Amino acid sequence: MKALFQTIYELIGQPQPPADTPVYRDVIFPNLGLLNWGLSLALVLLFYLGINRAMGVATFNKGRHWGIFLALNAVLAFVITLWQTSAQQATQHSYIYWLATWNAVLSMLWFFLFSLLLKRTSTNASTTPF
Amino acid sequence: MAKLFLFGIGGTGSRVIRSLTMLLASGVELPNCDRVVPIIIDPDAHNGDMNRTVALLQSYQQVHRRLGQQEEGFFKTDISTLSNISADANGGVKDTFIFDFGGINQSFRQYLHYDQLSVDSKAMVELLFTQDNLESPLTIGFRGSPNVGSVVLNKVVESPEMRFFADNFQEGDRVFFVSSIFGGTGAAGFPLLLKNLKDSNTRLSNARYLREALTGAVTVMPYFALQSEENQVIDSNNFLTKTKAALSYYEHNLPGLDALYYLADTPDTPYDNQPGGTQQKNKAHLIELLAALSIVDFMQYSDAELRSGAPHFHEYGLGGDSMEVQFGHLPDETRELVAKHLTQMLYFSRYHKQHLPTDKAPYHDNLKLDYALRNEPIFRELNNLLHSPEFGIDQWLQELSQNRRAFRPFDLNTDDFNAMIAGKPVEKKWNDFFNKGLSHNWLLDNLNKADKSINEPDNFKKLLALFYDVTDKAFEEKVKVV
Numbered sequence: 043m044k045a046l047f048q049t050i051y052e053l054i055g056q057p058q059p060p061a062d063t064p065v066y067r068d069v070i071f072p073n074l075g076l077l078n079w080g081l082s083l084a085l086v087l088l089f090y091l092g093i094n095r096a097m098g099v100a101t102f103n104k105g106r107h108w109g110i111f112l113a114l115n116a117v118l119a120f121v122i123t124l125w126q127t128s129a130q131q132a133t134q135h136s137y138i139y140w141l142a143t144w145n146a147v148l149s150m151l152w153f154f155l156f157s158l159l160l161k162r163t164s165t166n167a168s169t170t171p172f
Numbered sequence: 173m174a175k176l177f178l179f180g181i182g183g184t185g186s187r188v189i190r191s192l193t194m195l196l197a198s199g200v201e202l203p204n205c206d207r208v209v210p211i212i213i214d215p216d217a218h219n220g221d222m223n224r225t226v227a228l229l230q231s232y233q234q235v236h237r238r239l240g241q242q243e244e245g246f247f248k249t250d251i252s253t254l255s256n257i258s259a260d261a262n263g264g265v266k267d268t269f270i271f272d273f274g275g276i277n278q279s280f281r282q283y284l285h286y287d288q289l290s291v292d293s294k295a296m297v298e299l300l301f302t303q304d305n306l307e308s309p310l311t312i313g314f315r316g317s318p319n320v321g322s323v324v325l326n327k328v329v330e331s332p333e334m335r336f337f338a339d340n341f342q343e344g345d346r347v348f349f350v351s352s353i354f355g356g357t358g359a360a361g362f363p364l365l366l367k368n369l370k371d372s373n374t375r376l377s378n379a380r381y382l383r384e385a386l387t388g389a390v391t392v393m394p395y396f397a398l399q400s401e402e403n404q405v406i407d408s409n410n411f412l413t414k415t416k417a418a419l420s421y422y423e424h425n426l427p428g429l430d431a432l433y434y435l436a437d438t439p440d441t442p443y444d445n446q447p448g449g450t451q452q453k454n455k456a457h458l459i460e461l462l463a464a465l466s467i468v469d470f471m472q473y474s475d476a477e478l479r480s481g482a483p484h485f486h487e488y489g490l491g492g493d494s495m496e497v498q499f500g501h502l503p504d505e506t507r508e509l510v511a512k513h514l515t516q517m518l519y520f521s522r523y524h525k526q527h528l529p530t531d532k533a534p535y536h537d538n539l540k541l542d543y544a545l546r547n548e549p550i551f552r553e554l555n556n557l558l559h560s561p562e563f564g565i566d567q568w569l570q571e572l573s574q575n576r577r578a579f580r581p582f583d584l585n586t587d588d589f590n591a592m593i594a595g596k597p598v599e600k601k602w603n604d605f606f607n608k609g610l611s612h613n614w615l616l617d618n619l620n621k622a623d624k625s626i627n628e629p630d631n632f633k634k635l636l637a638l639f640y641d642v643t644d645k646a647f648e649e650k651v652k653v654v
Contacts (some may be wrong), residue, residue, distance in 0.1 A: 091396070098613070098614075098617045099613065099617075100533065100613045100614075100616035100617035100620060101612070101616065103532070103533065103567065104532050104536075164534075165534075165617065165619060165620045165621055166533065166623075167532065167534070167618045168534040168620075169533075169534045169537040169538065170395050
């Protein structure tokens with residue numbers, strides 16, 4: 043799992059400063075990866091099964107509503123990155139913001155993939171986003 | 173496959189068939205038959221009432237054909253033209269709901285060949301018919317003169333249509349006549365047709381089946397008045413006199429009838445005095461709806477019930493005498509028969525107009541409605557059936573609500589589904605913030621749920637099934653009783 047997340051997060055380059063690489067690889071990347079999956083899955087479940095099935099809301103199923111959740115997911119992923127790096131006392135560096143942005147992009151990808159997997163279980167959003 | 177042959181005679185016949193078609197469209201059951209064959213008999217080929225009824229029937233027929241047989245639902249009952257009942261295409265009968273008079277483009281005098289008659293015959297004709305009768309052009313019917321109608325309508329009995337009808341009449345088929353008693357065509361046509369169908373010496377085929385066929389009729393007595401104007405050929409002040417005269421004839425001259433329904437109402441606001449033609453297009457009236465229900469009532473009786481102690485005579489009384497009739501004024505039996513179905517149809521029609529074109533929802537995407545509503549002819553036909561200002565269901569409900577006496581069970585001016593049944597708003601629980609009653613959201617949610625549960629590949633059939641199910645649920649869960 044660590045190797046997987048290391049591969050994914052280092053697609054944008056090595057952690058900076060290089061001295062923090064071990065903490066990123068051992069703690070921050072796995073935490074971010076798992077939190078990101080959990081967050082995306084939770085929001086997808088909330089959108090498709092919570093709002094658009096269990097609550098019987100049938101007018102919050104448009105592409106723009108899905109887009110709001112997608113954006114929310116990205117913002118939360120960005121904030122989580124800042125929180126995790128701060129919590130693990132990583133050195134302040136512009137890399138953190140690049141990592142947060144990359145995490146936000148990844149969160150949107152997970153959200154999209156989870157949407158494809160789960161949309162059919164929804165009553166009112168089974169054809170959202172397409 | 174038992175059939176109901178429904179003879180709609182004259183303007184009232186057309187209007188009652190219009191109401192029956194609306195009831196069948198809304199899903200009212202017509203038991204003991206698989207198919208209704210309306211035959212409109214009216215020599216006035218341009219009659220406004222008749223033409224819009226025919227347009228409605230044609231539209232209904234197209235929609236039903238696409239839907240096919242179904243256990244229950246909108247447009248469940250098969251309505252067919254006379255020529256469609258047989259695979260034999262060589263019957264010489266046009267594929268139409270109207271009896272073909274071949275365009276009687278002459279006056280009654282010319283029709284009788286008056287000028288070639290002997291002196292004695294001329295004297296007899298002058299005894300039976302007024303000058304006005306004789307000069308009357310038959311192109312617009314008999315203008316309230318049954319004595320003229322009883323002569324001209326003899327042509328019906330010898331027509332290819334009637335032979336085709338008799339040739340295809342089978343054991344178990346039923347016959348029903350709809351006519352008014354205070355006009356010309358209906359008052360003359362009903363006893364004349366009945367007599368000829370039941371005649372033991374008839375030259376028609378299947379004479380025994382015809383003679384033994386269960387036969388019913390609704391005779392509509394005066395329920396509207398006409399504006400009194402100088403030089404108008406129809407004077408509604410004579411309606412009661414004509415009714416009494418016709419009733420005294422009916423008393424002894426309706427052989428073989430198993431059930432006869434009488435309906436009448438006290439006239440209120442008079443109609444425009446149009447003796448016929450395109451201008452004769454009266455607003456739908458409650459009496460016509462009740463006359464249509466007499467057909468349903470007749471079909472609900474079993475063969476044994478109808479045959480024992482025939483003829484049966486029926487009259488109708490409202491639960492309460494109100495000039496604005498709501499569901500609450502109808503007797504229980506009628507209310508149970510029509511309230512739910514008409515409400516379902518209203519919900520469907522309203523949703524179809526207000527929300528269907530703009531909905532963004534799984535049911536809408538799965539049925540490919542964006543494309544279908546714009547491009548598929550059957551969807552356009554459905555749109556006409558519901559919303560045509562000429563013959564649509566919306567228009568029919570409007571007319572019923574505007575006429576006097578008004579049938580006004582719905583508030584047709586509101587967009588709120590909760591408030592559509594007059595005097596019976598859908599209850600919203602005060603302690604349930606999310607319960608908005610019968611909201612767009614509720615309907616949409618249930619349409620999407622039904623979309624998942626109904627397995628039907630044809631998008632038109634599925635759309636109708638979805639709306640029938642959801643409006644049924646709306647009535648059962650939200651409206652409950654009216």
